[in-house]
Amino acid sequence: xxxxxxxxxxxxxxxxxxxITHASGHSDKEAAPIFGIKIPAGYRDWKLISxxxxxxxxxxxxxxxxxxxxxxxxxxGKLPFPDGTIIARLAWSYVPxxxxxxxxxxxxxxxxxxxxxxxxxxxxxxxxxxxxxxxxAQFKDGKPAGAPLLKTCFPCHEPVKARDFVFTRYAP
Amino acid sequence: xxxxxxxxxxxxxxxxxxxITHASGHSDKEAAPIFGIKIPAGYRDWKLISxxxxxxxxxxxxxxxxxxxxxxxxxxGKLPFPDGTIIARLAWSYVPxxxxxxxxxxxxxxxxxxxxxxxxxxxxxxxxxxxxxxxxAQFKDGKPAGAPLLKTCFPCHEPVKARDFVFTRYAP
Numbered sequence: 001x002x003x004x005x006x007x008x009x010x011x012x013x014x015x016x017x018x019x020i021t022h023a024s025g026h027s028d029k030e031a032a033p034i035f036g037i038k039i040p041a042g043y044r045d046w047k048l049i050s051x052x053x054x055x056x057x058x059x060x061x062x063x064x065x066x067x068x069x070x071x072x073x074x075x076x077g078k079l080p081f082p083d084g085t086i087i088a089r090l091a092w093s094y095v096p097x098x099x100x101x102x103x104x105x106x107x108x109x110x111x112x113x114x115x116x117x118x119x120x121x122x123x124x125x126x127x128x129x130x131x132x133x134x135x136x137a138q139f140k141d142g143k144p145a146g147a148p149l150l151k152t153c154f155p156c157h158e159p160v161k162a163r164d165f166v167f168t169r170y171a172p
Numbered sequence: 173x174x175x176x177x178x179x180x181x182x183x184x185x186x187x188x189x190x191x192i193t194h195a196s197g198h199s200d201k202e203a204a205p206i207f208g209i210k211i212p213a214g215y216r217d218w219k220l221i222s223x224x225x226x227x228x229x230x231x232x233x234x235x236x237x238x239x240x241x242x243x244x245x246x247x248x249g250k251l252p253f254p255d256g257t258i259i260a261r262l263a264w265s266y267v268p269x270x271x272x273x274x275x276x277x278x279x280x281x282x283x284x285x286x287x288x289x290x291x292x293x294x295x296x297x298x299x300x301x302x303x304x305x306x307x308x309a310q311f312k313d314g315k316p317a318g319a320p321l322l323k324t325c326f327p328c329h330e331p332v333k334a335r336d337f338v339f340t341r342y343a344p
Contacts (some may be wrong), residue, residue, distance in 0.1 A: 010228055036207075048216075051223045051233045051264070056280040061223045063343075065233065092223070092343050100339060103328055108201050108228040112343040167272060171284040 001090070029163030032144035034151070037084040037122050037143065040067070043088045047071045052169035053094065053110075056154035061112050064168045080164040087166065091116045097108065116140070132157070132165045204316035206323070207307030209294050211241070212316065215260045219243045222343035224268065225282075232282045234263040236340045251338040252305065257295035259338065263288045288312070293338070304329070304337045 016108040031038045045063035045094075054060050066074060067086045092112035100109035125133040136153035138145035157165040203210045211278060218237035226232050239258045245251075258342035272281035289312040297305035308325035310317035329337040 048220055048237065050284045051235050051283065053225050053233060053266075053282040055282075056276070056278065058280070062223060063223050064221065070197055090343075094225075097224075099332070103331055104228070106228065108226055108230070110225040111341070112222045112224065115344055119317055125338055130273075159275055160271070166240050169283070171262075171285055
């Protein structure tokens with residue numbers, strides 16, 4: 001009996017380990033299709049490029065962050081962005097803040113709610129030559145979006161070819 | 173005549189120098205009244221806390237950045253914020269983006285325009301004991317806002333005493 005009890009404990013503990021490994025594997029290690037991009041380590045610590053709000057189906061508040069190569073290029077106005085540039089687009093649901101509105105005395109305040117998804121543009125002029133030198137990825141809860149969605153990225157960015165296919169301007 | 177011409181050139185050049193010195197003095201060195209806060213060096217490089225949009229008279233997009241002490245406290249859910257915490261609120265005018273709307277196929281995109289002003293909350297539980305341990309400052313083009321405006325800061329933040337007088341929550 002004692003042997004079976006130990007075995008049961010071992011199975012439960014091991015299941016937990018497997019589950020945790022699997023979950024963290026999702027959030028850090030799974031690569032997006034087509035461009036093979038993984039979530040870059042520490043991107044949440046990157047410096048701010050700008051902010052934006054999208055209405056409609058997106059209905060979000062968003063922040064653009066850049067790795068050091070991106071920020072340097074932005075601040076120097078350098079185009080095209082050098083290889084190694086990564087731009088991260090974080091987004092959160094667009095939520096009215098009753099708490100803030102109460103203080104202002106009327107409805108006017110919108111804040112970041114739950115995260116929606118995070119997107120990355122990665123510059124590698126050789127690897128991604130067919131798409132303007134940029135690779136694209138999107139992750140929701142650490143899980144990458146599929147190829148059909150990623151195929152729409154570059155055509156959408158083509159109108160801003162003059163700015164190296166990047167929509168967002170640096171906010172001083 | 174030649175002497176007068178040189179003198180005129182000298183006066184014009186010197187006026188320029190005086191103007192530039194004055195302007196840069198404004199942007200880095202002038203302290204806000206009451207709390208004596210200067211613009212913290214390198215705040216534009218700080219990590220992102222969250223983003224927001226205010227309608228009405230403010231009509232802006234804003235980003236909250238924190239120094240390392242602030243970010244650590246936010247991520248650990250530590251309250252009250254420790255002394256040395258500085259929270260920066262940047263804001264830009266709320267501008268519809270025709271360029272983005274064209275790509276989306278309809279009006280939905282709002283981006284950061286010209287900067288409006290930047291505000292800081294600085295935690296020093298002894299120095300600012302009378303205002304919940306927080307000092308407040310606001311700068312526009314490097315020039316600090318006056319005492320009458322700064323006197324309105326703390327009363328406005330009092331409703332969120334339970335979160336150490338800080339409205340903004342960390343956006344994961």
